[in-house]
Amino acid sequence: MNKPIKIILGIATLWPILYFFLFFAFVFSQIFFIFSGVDQSGEPSSFFFVIFALHALTIFWIIGLLVIYIVN
Numbered sequence: 001m002n003k004p005i006k007i008i009l010g011i012a013t014l015w016p017i018l019y020f021f022l023f024f025a026f027v028f029s030q031i032f033f034i035f036s037g038v039d040q041s042g043e044p045s046s047f048f049f050v051i052f053a054l055h056a057l058t059i060f061w062i063i064g065l066l067v068i069y070i071v072n
Helices: 003-036 046-071
Strands: none
Touching: 003 046
């Protein structure tokens, strides 16, 4: 594997780590808004659907990285 591919793979590997912090920040913010009384609607926020899609894509991303790591 040449150096540019290794750099791209290294950058791609950072996404799940960054997503971990993003996901927990979202979860804790939702808990805060629910218990503080700001969000009384009981409906999921619009950002919930974005996080849901990112969560699914990140799962596939991790599976793809795992395949690359096993093959190489």
